[in-house]
Amino acid sequence: MEHTRRKPWRKNLYENSDYEDNYTDPSFLQDLKTNQNLQTYTFLEAFVGAAHLSLQISIVTTFLVVFHYLYTDGVSPQNILVKAVCATIIGYLVYSVRNLRFAQIIEDLKTAAAVLVFGYIFSPLLHTLTDSVSTDTIFSMTFVVLILHLIFFDYGISAAIVSNAISLNAAIFGAICLASRLSSSFHAFVLLEVAAVYFALGPILVEKIFNLPLVLAAIATCCHFLLQISVTLFWTYSCVLVFINLFCPLLFVRLQRHKNNIHGPWDEAIVNDSSGS
Template sequence: MGSDRLLDPSDALPNSLGVGRKRNERARSESRKPRGNYRKLLWFKQPFPDNYTDETTFLDHLQRNPRLQPYEFWSLMADASVIVQHLASVAIFCCCFVAIIQGRVSPVAVVGWASLCTVSAWALWDHWMGQSMSSSLDILPAPTPPHTAGETSTSSLSPRTEQRLATAKSAVLIYAALLGLSPILKSLTRSTTSDSIWALSTWLLMINVAFFDYSGGSEAHLPASISTNSAMMASAVLASRLPSTTHVFSLTLFSIEVFGLFPIFRRQLRARSSWGHLILTVMLISTAGGGVFVTLTGSGRGAFLVGMILGGIVTFFCMGLCSWWLIGLQKYKNEIHGPWDPARPIIRRHWD
């Protein structure tokens, strides 16, 4: 038999010391752990370090697409009508230029009808402005005129009359300036080949379409400057290819009405009347479709009617297809928001 070894109590001493040391470290770490509920606020003192992360509640406020607004088909169609209106306006301008340079249409007739439509649109716009001014005067209290010794004389004209006079003055200045600049514009690109003119005007009109302010509200007074300037440059280089100063004057004035004044009326009409906006959209699509078909085929009235029908069908199909495509793309949207995002301050503009 082997002899049994007697255990010395001192042999268990190192193990007991290690267990005790671990207990002390655990108690020390627990004593250093911040106590209390963590709040993601900086304006009061908390027993937590600046880089503290609450792992237990970190993902509780995780949100996926919190501000997602599902698209609706008809609302997208209504928004797309703004783009279609501008594209139709550009197409009508190009068709009128081709008809003028080919001698099919008189430039005076083009600018005459465009000026008649512009005056009618201005009369409707002036009626809307009168309604807005009368409604604002009904809301605001009547001001009490001051009685001072050094009071200056004021104009006897109403604000609406002054606005009309300013509009008429601007129209006369534009008309006179175009009359003086037409001979210069006619010889502007005399040393440039026609191929370069067609390419330059195409790029300028594409810039006009790309940078146009499609989201402008009714308060917008002028379209985006880049878009308007590019359209004016395109009309200037195209007008330099025309045979006479009358042609140059007519096309330049027509471009100002189409690219400068017509967008203002379209914004106001959309804000005032949805039915008027729809009727104008249908008219522009029909006119642009008929004009493009006549320009491509070289035919007459029958081709214009066919182009109106085909243009309306193709445009409506493209609008609907793009709307359904955007609706289908929403399922791929994955925008995650959580407590790691920077806080967004709420600024109170009106204090009680």
């Protein structure tokens, strides 16, 4: 009889004093929805997404290849600098082919000249900046900051972890660490200019022209040079790419069927702004 005299339960905290604190009315779950606005991906879509990471890993790898040749004097720094300048000019033309204006070209040339001049002036300082640090420590620090560069890099997704500033600063810091191990300040200058091309200018161009042939070309280039340097490095690089481009997309696609998001009355309230209507 006491139960029948209670007021009908309502989704209002201050009107349910007759009910126990843990009472759940059957009507409470009528608004339950599962997997609302769920977006599923095919293996091809997941593969293309992973290709962005593979491309950036390949870019970092080619930068380390450049360092290796400078470190071992396998290639003259003048040769690398000329190639870096030519690649920069070609990339600039590709990026600005539809918006080339004489005034803009002059401004960009001034900026490039300033970067080269100041880079050359400060290269002796940067070359001796970490002389007191052991080579093993320098290489370990470089590995860590390049991993941070890959973690925080913008791969075209909206996520809280993405930070262009952290990614770029980590890559430049790694380049400065490696530059201190080279034989001369001019070697350090060349490596830092290559780092600026790879990590500051490169992402701007890659974002515009990204495609699978570009990824394959970058991977082929890395494989070619790594085979000349070390077979172990080649297989390590290959295994990492297989894991990223095949295993991870397959696992991601298979696990999508287990995704189960629930939405209901317990979700945070969203206030609709109707002032404009």
